[in-house]
Amino acid sequence: MDSVPNPWFSWDYVSRNWDEVSEQLLIHTTLTLQAVLIATAIALPLAVVARRVRWLTGPILGLTGVLYTIPSFAMFALLAPFTGIGRTTVLIGLVAYALLVLVRNIVVGLQGVDRDVVDAARGQGYTPARMLFQVELPLALPSIVAGLRIATVTTVALVTVGVVVGYGGLGQLMFRGLQSDYRAQIMTATLLCLALALVFDVLLMLAGRALTPWTRRRAA
Amino acid sequence: MSIVSDAWDYVTTAENWTGQNGLTSPTFDGGWRFSQDSILALGLEHLWLSFASVTLAIMVALPLGIFLGHVRKGATATVILSNVSRAMPTLALLTLFAASAIGVGNQAVILAAAIFAFPPILTNAFTGMAGVDPDIRDAALGQGFTRRQVALKVELPLAIPLIAAGLRTATVQTVATVPLAALVAGGGLGVIINSGLALQNYGQVLAGAVIVAVLSLVIDAVMAAMQRAATPAPLREAVAA
Numbered sequence: 001m002d003s004v005p006n007p008w009f010s011w012d013y014v015s016r017n018w019d020e021v022s023e024q025l026l027i028h029t030t031l032t033l034q035a036v037l038i039a040t041a042i043a044l045p046l047a048v049v050a051r052r053v054r055w056l057t058g059p060i061l062g063l064t065g066v067l068y069t070i071p072s073f074a075m076f077a078l079l080a081p082f083t084g085i086g087r088t089t090v091l092i093g094l095v096a097y098a099l100l101v102l103v104r105n106i107v108v109g110l111q112g113v114d115r116d117v118v119d120a121a122r123g124q125g126y127t128p129a130r131m132l133f134q135v136e137l138p139l140a141l142p143s144i145v146a147g148l149r150i151a152t153v154t155t156v157a158l159v160t161v162g163v164v165v166g167y168g169g170l171g172q173l174m175f176r177g178l179q180s181d182y183r184a185q186i187m188t189a190t191l192l193c194l195a196l197a198l199v200f201d202v203l204l205m206l207a208g209r210a211l212t213p214w215t216r217r218r219a220a
Numbered sequence: 221m222s223i224v225s226d227a228w229d230y231v232t233t234a235e236n237w238t239g240q241n242g243l244t245s246p247t248f249d250g251g252w253r254f255s256q257d258s259i260l261a262l263g264l265e266h267l268w269l270s271f272a273s274v275t276l277a278i279m280v281a282l283p284l285g286i287f288l289g290h291v292r293k294g295a296t297a298t299v300i301l302s303n304v305s306r307a308m309p310t311l312a313l314l315t316l317f318a319a320s321a322i323g324v325g326n327q328a329v330i331l332a333a334a335i336f337a338f339p340p341i342l343t344n345a346f347t348g349m350a351g352v353d354p355d356i357r358d359a360a361l362g363q364g365f366t367r368r369q370v371a372l373k374v375e376l377p378l379a380i381p382l383i384a385a386g387l388r389t390a391t392v393q394t395v396a397t398v399p400l401a402a403l404v405a406g407g408g409l410g411v412i413i414n415s416g417l418a419l420q421n422y423g424q425v426l427a428g429a430v431i432v433a434v435l436s437l438v439i440d441a442v443m444a445a446m447q448r449a450a451t452p453a454p455l456r457e458a459v460a461a
Contacts (some may be wrong), residue, residue, distance in 0.1 A: 071396035081422035197307035
């Protein structure tokens with residue numbers, strides 16, 4: 001049965017197919033970045049509104065929670081008949097999933113800002129907008145970065161489900177590897193996925209540290 | 221939209237629910253499997269696959285989490301495990317299993333889904349047990365409780381809310397993972413979506429997606445109610461916050 005060698009990993013496969021592998025890796029990377037950036041752009045105002053307008057907190061968190069509960073496989077399939085097969089469909093789905101994590105973390109971060117600090121800023125004559133951008137959001141940064149890290153790592157994994165609509169980045173390689181029963185292809189795509197998630201996570205962690213020097217000083 | 225009316229036609233055709241030959245079909249080796257042309261049979265298969273995965277995960281993760289939480293060891297390992305499982309694509313594990321000796325089909329699905337159900341159960345059991353106020357443990361030990369009694373009669377009841385929350389996360393996540401089974405020749409409701417895509421019958425795709433989404437939301441609501449029921453009233457506020 002196993003007369004044809006079917007290794008779990010092969011450098012030969014990687015070097016021979018580097019064009020295809022790197023193309024899917026690029027798609028995977030840009031799709032993740034795009035999804036997280038769009039989700040952040042939507043999540044920030046949503047979270048600020050959820051924090052400022054008390055009666056909207058429940059509905060906003062509830063709605064993003066419902067979106068999050070819908071299985072990704074169903075989400076992509078649900079969108080496919082309307083947005084077609086391809087990048088847009090996957091992107092919309094990914095943004096929907098990243099939203100919940102981001103909104104929740106930003107709201108928690110804003111809620112955690114010390115009341116005394118807000119009062120002091122108000123006493124110094126800060127306008128609400130200036131308060132938000134110069135006091136509340138910077139102090140909420142650790143929680144926001146934590147949310148960004150979770151959202152990014154999950155998005156990297158979720159992109160693969162895009163195979164449902166034929167646009168799964170490295171997931172395409174996994175799926176094709178399964179169809180042609182070629183283990184090295186699946187393993188290569190898996191390892192690249194994990195590596196991509198790790199790289200994004202470390203970069204965000206470092207960016208978070210650089211942006212919040214005061215948290216380090218307190219720890220030391 | 222014709223897609224929407226196609227989807228409506230799909231779910232209002234009785235035969236699509238019952239299948240042409242009933243809920244089960246004979247297999248070549250004399251056994252049986254759930255008919256793949258019946259929404260009801262696929263739904264039952266979906267629930268069975270989810271149940272099997274979660275049960276498998278509970279059997280390993282729950283005792284391990286309770287034990288590790290009681291002795292307060294392995295916190296770092298559980299954190300690393302849950303982080304790695306977040307980065308690991310479900311599809312990767314599924315296709316790796318399917319390409320290995322496990323083979324395509326439902327075994328690969330149950331095993332992969334169980335592995336993803338493992339971290340939330342383990343982490344929550346660990347956090348629940350390890351998070352019990354040390355003063356309460358000391359008080360119990362002072363009253364002459366053995367360590368085993370402290371674990372089972374003091375820490376475990378106090379950890380129940382978090383354990384229930386972990387089970388809810390794991391179950392909902394598993395129900396959402398099982399649709400991927402269709403990609404590795406497994407069963408469950410994902411089959412409706414997958415065959416709809418293959419036939420370019422987008423009405424069926426939409427119907428399948430709505431059915432899977434509704435099932436997930438229902439399971440989430442059921443698990444939320446069970447989580448609430450398992451949590452003693454005085455502890456409810458603390459979990460919600």
